[in-house]
Each structure stands twice: as C-alpha cells, then as structure tokens.
Amino acid sequence: MTTTHLIAVDSDACGPFRSAKVFIKLLRGISAWSxxxxxxxxxxxxxxxxxxxxxxxxxxxxxxACLGGSYVVAV
Structure with a gap:
C-alpha cells in the first residue's frame, strides 16, 4: 500500500475545472508509480x-472509496 499525505493543486491559479483534472491525473500517476x-x-x-x-x-x-477520514484507491 502507498500512503499519500498530500496532493495539492493551486485552484486559485488553475480554476476549479482544471484543478480537478490535474488532481485526477496526479492521482493516476501515484497509482501507476505504486x-x-x-x-x-x-x-x-x-x-x-x-x-x-x-x-x-x-x-x-x-x-x-471512503475509509474513515481517508480514501482507498485500487491500483
């Protein structure tokens, strides 16, 4: 299992739509690395x-999937 404590995207600089896309791509990158x-x-x-x-x-x-105060993503 990989534990990620922070995935930060500057929504003020990117705007909400692009921030969401960047976040999902970062999450996919972490999943691929894992x-x-x-x-x-x-x-x-x-x-x-x-x-x-x-x-x-x-x-x-x-x-x-929600797990307490965290989320688990299958790789």
Whole structure:
C-alpha cells in the first residue's frame, strides 16, 4: 500500500475545472508509480476539513472509496 499525505493543486491559479483534472491525473500517476512497486492500493489522507463534499466527489471520481477520514484507491 502507498500512503499519500498530500496532493495539492493551486485552484486559485488553475480554476476549479482544471484543478480537478490535474488532481485526477496526479492521482493516476501515484497509482501507476505504486503499481510498479507492487502496491495494490493507494491510501489518500484527507485532513484539511474544507470543501468536504467537493473533495468526496473528486476522490470518488478518481476511483476512491471512503475509509474513515481517508480514501482507498485500487491500483
């Protein structure tokens, strides 16, 4: 399992639509990196507490399943 503590995208610079696309691509890149190293899951910690509904929607769009305060993404 790969643990990711932070995936940050500057939404002020990119705007909400492009930020979401960049986030999903970064998540896919982390998944690809993890797969090469034999991991079967990526654990993404969500600790900011801001935009919870939007974060949930974004994580689920990236293939994540909620696990407590984090999300698990199958590789």
């Amino acid at each position: 797969k090469l190293r034999g991991a079967r899951q990526v654990l993404v910690h969500v600790t900011t507490g801001t935009a919870i509904k939007q974060t949930d929607r974004l994580m689920r769009a990236g293939g994540g």
